[in-house]
Amino acid sequence: MIRYLARRLLSLALTLLVASVVIFLIIEVVPGDTASLMLGVNADEETRLALREELGLDVSKPVRYFNWVSGMLTGDFGISYTYRTPVSEMIADRMMVSFPLALYALALSTLIAFPAGIIAATKRGSFSDVSIMGVTQLGVAIPNFWFAMILVTIFAIKLRWFSAGGFPGWEVGFFAGLKSLTLPAFALALPQASILARVMRSSLLDTLGEDFIRTARAKGLSARQALWGHALRNALIPVLTIIGLQFSFLLAGAIIIENIFFLPGLGRMIFQAITQRDLIVVESVVMLLVFAVVAVTFLVDVAYAVVDPRLRRRV
Amino acid sequence: MRRRRNLVIGALLCVLFIAAALVSFVWTPFDVISLDIANKLKTPGGEHWFGTDHFGRDILSMIMVGARTSIAVALVAVGIGMVLGVPLGLFAAASRGTLLDELIMRGNDLIFAFPALLIAILITAVLGPSAVNAIIAIGIFNIPVFARLTRAAALSLWERDYILSARVAGKSKLRISAEHILPNLLNLLIVQGTIQFSLGVLAEAGLSYVGLGAQPPTPSWGRMLAESQTMFSFAPHLAIFPGLAIVFTVLGLNLFGDGLRDYFDPRLRHNRHDETPEAIVNDERVS
Numbered sequence: 304m305i306r307y308l309a310r311r312l313l314s315l316a317l318t319l320l321v322a323s324v325v326i327f328l329i330i331e332v333v334p335g336d337t338a339s340l341m342l343g344v345n346a347d348e349e350t351r352l353a354l355r356e357e358l359g360l361d362v363s364k365p366v367r368y369f370n371w372v373s374g375m376l377t378g379d380f381g382i383s384y385t386y387r388t389p390v391s392e393m394i395a396d397r398m399m400v401s402f403p404l405a406l407y408a409l410a411l412s413t414l415i416a417f418p419a420g421i422i423a424a425t426k427r428g429s430f431s432d433v434s435i436m437g438v439t440q441l442g443v444a445i446p447n448f449w450f451a452m453i454l455v456t457i458f459a460i461k462l463r464w465f466s467a468g469g470f471p472g473w474e475v476g477f478f479a480g481l482k483s484l485t486l487p488a489f490a491l492a493l494p495q496a497s498i499l500a501r502v503m504r505s506s507l508l509d510t511l512g513e514d515f516i517r518t519a520r521a522k523g524l525s526a527r528q529a530l531w532g533h534a535l536r537n538a539l540i541p542v543l544t545i546i547g548l549q550f551s552f553l554l555a556g557a558i559i560i561e562n563i564f565f566l567p568g569l570g571r572m573i574f575q576a577i578t579q580r581d582l583i584v585v586e587s588v589v590m591l592l593v594f595a596v597v598a599v600t601f602l603v604d605v606a607y608a609v610v611d612p613r614l615r616r617r618v
Numbered sequence: 619m620r621r622r623r624n625l626v627i628g629a630l631l632c633v634l635f636i637a638a639a640l641v642s643f644v645w646t647p648f649d650v651i652s653l654d655i656a657n658k659l660k661t662p663g664g665e666h667w668f669g670t671d672h673f674g675r676d677i678l679s680m681i682m683v684g685a686r687t688s689i690a691v692a693l694v695a696v697g698i699g700m701v702l703g704v705p706l707g708l709f710a711a712a713s714r715g716t717l718l719d720e721l722i723m724r725g726n727d728l729i730f731a732f733p734a735l736l737i738a739i740l741i742t743a744v745l746g747p748s749a750v751n752a753i754i755a756i757g758i759f760n761i762p763v764f765a766r767l768t769r770a771a772a773l774s775l776w777e778r779d780y781i782l783s784a785r786v787a788g789k790s791k792l793r794i795s796a797e798h799i800l801p802n803l804l805n806l807l808i809v810q811g812t813i814q815f816s817l818g819v820l821a822e823a824g825l826s827y828v829g830l831g832a833q834p835p836t837p838s839w840g841r842m843l844a845e846s847q848t849m850f851s852f853a854p855h856l857a858i859f860p861g862l863a864i865v866f867t868v869l870g871l872n873l874f875g876d877g878l879r880d881y882f883d884p885r886l887r888h889n890r891h892d893e894t895p896e897a898i899v900n901d902e903r904v905s
Contacts, residue, residue, distance in 0.1 A: 443872060444869040446824065589740065593733075
């Protein structure tokens with residue numbers, strides 16, 4: 304187990320190292336001088352050079368890369384070119400929106416997908432199964448930003464149940480904050496719930512066909528007892544993997560949705576940073592999101608290896 | 619029977635949109651570039667079946683030309699993924715366990731570690747917003763999908779007896795990959811290609827929606843939705859028709875892909891059910 308962990312950790316570190324180089328190179332391709340762009344065309348050369356020094360742009364690229372990576376390792380993500388505040392503080396602020404939004408969307412997606420998948424699997428071939436599968440096909444095909452527009456029109460403009468956008472902040476109250484995240488969370492959850500329901504259905508169908516379920520039934524357990532006592536628990540393994548993957552996707556995939564609802568989250572921050580050429584923010588947030596994806600995948604793999612020793616041999 | 623129905627419905631929807639895109643090259647009900655302010659925001663009906671936008675342009679004509687953009691971007695992006703991903707997967711499988719295999723697979727893992735939409739936005743932001751850059755951004759994420767699929771399927775083929783006899787006959791690994799492995803993977807690649815195509819249509823719409831896809835005056839479904847956003851409450855037709863065009867195209871491609879998978883693999887037709895959890899994950903990972 305320790306050898307497995309060590310190998311996985313090494314591969315995690317290598318992935319992050321290469322990812323950081325790739326991100327740095329992509330950002331460095333951006334043409335133009337950040338300092339001149341920030342100061343405007345009329346700035347004199349001396350001010351421009353002073354600003355370059357202040358931003359740490361006056362050193363060579365390898366040194367800048369090294370400074371950036373070593374800074375991140377100590378929690379120092381640099382200073383935003385646009386806002387002149389530490390990037391780590393900005394990220395922490397935005398995480399207060401993005402993290403709860405991703406969790407909320409994941410909770411909704413799970414709450415919708417589990418019953419839907421279980422009903423579809425247990426009543427396979429019935430009208431309910433066909434309808435649920437039909438809805439999931441639609442759910443995967445609907446672009447979430449279009450779905451968000453429809454939600455806003457119905458629930459914010461016509462019915463006035465929710466606001467059409469913005470976030471009041473958690474200090475106003477937990478429920479007020481949650482309410483403003485409800486429509487975005489639904490918009491994000493729709494495609495995820497559809498995928499999850501399909502995985503739940505197919506995984507449960509696989510498990511229900513296994514010998515140990517037949518044995519359980521032969522022992523006298525009812526179909527319901529076999530389902531809840533044995534099948535469901537075993538069917539959850541692939542479902543949990545998807546939930547893990549979906550969480551990191553939701554954290555990073557909310558860029559468009561956060562923009563539609565004017566939510567001050569990570570996605571909106573990175574989009575604004577790209578348009579304002581606040582490159583240090585772009586680099587750091589992308590790196591953080593890549594870290595989230597890699598870390599979640601690592602944790603899921605390790606959890607598997609703990610549960611199923613056979614997997615430890617397969618790295 | 620249900621599966622055959624999926625294939626037929628999917629094929630019909632795909633044909634409808636491909637036909638709309640092709641016809642738009644020679645004919646559209648109205649000119650999509652010229653403005654006709656006198657006829658702005660007309661509701662559906664009469665001369666303009668789907669109504670007109672705030673510049674008086676015909677929505678149906680714009681959707682037809684928009685289909686061209688969507689199909690072109692998604693198709694070329696799938697092409698990039700296949701042309702680069704399939705050979706990589708074949709090389710990796712042929713040199714299983716070597717450093718080359720390891721390098722190719724770790725490279726794939728690396729691309730998968732990047733949240734797809736985020737990097738697509740980053741690439742188009744760095745290179746400048748355009749349909750071509752959207753193609754590159756979407757195409758890059760198709761490479762590991764095809765490389766992984768090809769490697770996994772090719773590995774199981776390498777175990778077969780007829781491959782062994784080809785090796786005994788003295789054929790090189792490269793030749794075996796091209797002559798025996800690849801033809802046996804075609805069905806699988808076509809199915810995955812259809813599914814990546816549908817994800818490409820969605821991704822193109824998303825990028826255009828945030829202004830990083832095809833630029834004006836080229837009509838694109840995503841940008842039509844973005845432009846309609848502020849007018850949705852009093853002119854919903856501006857958003858409903860382009861939105862439905864995306865939904866039906868993606869739905870058609872997904873149904874067609876699922877139907878093809880069952881058609882190519884008769885074992886599935888008699889199986890307990892139609893899809894494995896792994897297949898769903900592979901399909902949807904880059905969405």
